Amino acid sequence: MSITLYSAWRATAPYRVRIGLRLKGVDYDYHAIDLVAGDQHKAEYRQVNPQRLTPALDLGDGSDILTQSLAILEWLDETHPEPALLPKDPMARARVRIMANVIACDIHPLNNTRVIRALTAMQVEQAEQAQWMARWMTDGFNTLEPMIARYGKGFCFGDSPTIADCCLVPQVYSARRFKVDIEPYPAIRAVADACAALPAFIAAHPDNQPDAVKA
């Protein structure tokens, strides 16, 4: 029985799950979905995830496929407890989830492929689209920076990676890709840099996926 992750190399939601799987040491097969070519709209993928979004995780045991990166990360932490991706104390867990949700609810949903395409269809110009993306990222980073400065000791919360880091690192990748200025966020940058040196984060990086397009 082998696990299959449906992923797109640069999309931040499957990137979160790749980090989680790698941190837990869970092996998986990689099934590339080309979001630019529209693989997500094809009948084959609609059978996997009718919502036509990535990621999807097929556990290979006949159970329904899992979707939604945060739900997958929580499931992963409950079924593979070590190393923990959430602290034990409820208040500490809340802090981690707050950070993860700032990214997964307040930044990313406004900037993903389907939304940018919707803006294009509404005749919103490229420059305004770039401002749109930068606005939500900046707003989210402004929220996260003091939280990480307060609660982080090397990572977003404490001294080991949590689901907050699984979300932050892809978001910082996205910010750099779309040239959003992260200079004003030293705590965020320090965490991203610390994570970038770890094997799990390296293995999960977009450039190291089978579907990566070399520049």
Next chain:
Amino acid sequence: MSITLYSAWRATAPYRVRIGLRLKGVDYDYHAIDLVAGDQHKAEYRQVNPQRLTPALDLGDGSDILTQSLAILEWLDETHPEPALLPKDPMARARVRIMANVIACDIHPLNNTRVIRALTAMQVEQAEQAQWMARWMTDGFNTLEPMIARYGKGFCFGDSPTIADCCLVPQVYSARRFKVDIEPYPAIRAVADACAALPAFIAAHPDNQPDAVKA
């Protein structure tokens, strides 16, 4: 020591938390934030939640204020276990969280006050704004309908309310408010109707909040 919920009567994210608090039987003081008047941008509220979004939950014990409705609901379930808002089995918990995230990550963030205001500032016309809102709601409901039909037995998942119902009921309220057609979703409507009869959901309803504006 008393808990204070910073809430806006019609906003769906604090509505989720009100349902959770009521289901758990947790008493709280209600602090109204007038999103139309811009209370969320005033210095007083920025001290509560620098992100300028609702909800925020002040536990009254000197600990940092909690934000992010899903993080609050998870914290609530961990600190007040009965009645449970998540099933025990990890796969079942994932199913509930997937439904909650479809709403909290893929519908709501695209339709909240700050985003609609951003569209207005970009000269997007009212009719197009309505289409925008309907599109994400419809897309999300299309995803949820078969999930609820499959896993629900009176509620979104199984035969008692979970965090998925805490998210669904406010989203259905929003759909009705903005005249999005929910006729094609019998499973969703059945759950919303069942919940509407329960005391916790009645107490949490926008019309029953101190800041409700009577039509």
